[in-house]
Amino acid sequence: MKFVLPGDRIGSSEEFFKGNGVYEEQGELYAAIAGWLVVNDKRVEVKGINRLAELEEGDVVLGKVVDVRQKFALVEIDRKKGVDRDLVRKEVITFIAPNLRDFVGLHDVVKGRVRGNRLLFEDSEMGVLKAICSFCRSEMIFEDDKLKCPVCGNIEKRKISKDYRRGVW
Ligand SMILES: [Zn+2]
Numbered sequence: 001m002k003f004v005l006p007g008d009r010i011g012s013s014e015e016f017f018k019g020n021g022v023y024e025e026q027g028e029l030y031a032a033i034a035g036w037l038v039v040n041d042k043r044v045e046v047k048g049i050n051r052l053a054e055l056e057e058g059d060v061v062l063g064k065v066v067d068v069r070q071k072f073a074l075v076e077i078d079r080k081k082g083v084d085r086d087l088v089r090k091e092v093i094t095f096i097a098p099n100l101r102d103f104v105g106l107h108d109v110v111k112g113r114v115r116g117n118r119l120l121f122e123d124s125e126m127g128v129l130k131a132i133c134s135f136c137r138s139e140m141i142f143e144d145d146k147l148k149c150p151v152c153g154n155i156e157k158r159k160i161s162k163d164y165r166r167g168v169w
Contacts (some may be wrong), residue, residue: 001038004031005094006071011046019045027165028143034072034094034117054087055080059114062169063093063128065104071097073104075112075119081169093166094121107132109159111169127161129169 003011016025021033022044028133031037035048055061060081067074073095077139095110096119097103098166103121104110109130112119121127131140133149134156140147148155161167163169 001037003067004035004037004046005067005069005074006031007069007168010046014133016042016044019043021046021048046125053124055114057114057116060111060126061093061114061119062109062111065095065106065108065110068088068100068104068106071100073100083104084167093117093119097121097159103150103159105131105156105158107137108127108158111163117151121159121161124162127164129158129159129161129163130165139165139166 008031008095009075010031013024013027013029016029018029021035022029023032031046033046033048035046038045038047061077062074062079063077065073066076075093075095077093091096108128110128112121112126130139131147133140133154134154136149136152138151140149142160146155147158
């Protein structure tokens with residue numbers, strides 16, 4: 001199944017009938033919500049993502065950013081704090097913030113708190129634990145209040161956790 005985010009083009013209204021979670025604009029169909037795309041006999045709908053069964057409201061989790069759009073990022077959850085093993089079934093969870101690109105980058109490792117099917121970075125502990133350079137994919141270092149790539153010298157912005165690269169979470 002394909003994962004879509006609000007605004008993703010799904011197809012034309014000639015190819016498909018519009019179902020739940022889909023809107024039409026000038027003959028084109030777009031996802032109205034984040035979720036899985038389901039096509040059933042030409043009827044297309046977006047099924048909203050459900051929170052992982054293993055996760056509860058307020059849980060602190062560790063995950064990896066697998067997609068970044070303008071206002072949304074997708075984080076694949078690997079671990080839950082207090083449970084000493086990887087989650088059996090990995091699930092994506094959305095992270096939403098204004099100026100998202102100043103918050104997280106693709107392939108970053110992040111720590112956040114579960115709220116609904118979203119992840120919050122609200123206090124100093126939460127945020128990016130390991131940032132990956134968007135140019136050369138090296139692990140970035142944080143010094144003098146700047147996040148810098150030791151390989152290509154690129155400087156980027158993130159919402160850094162106070163545990164950045166400390167190996168703890
Ligand atoms: Zn770099």
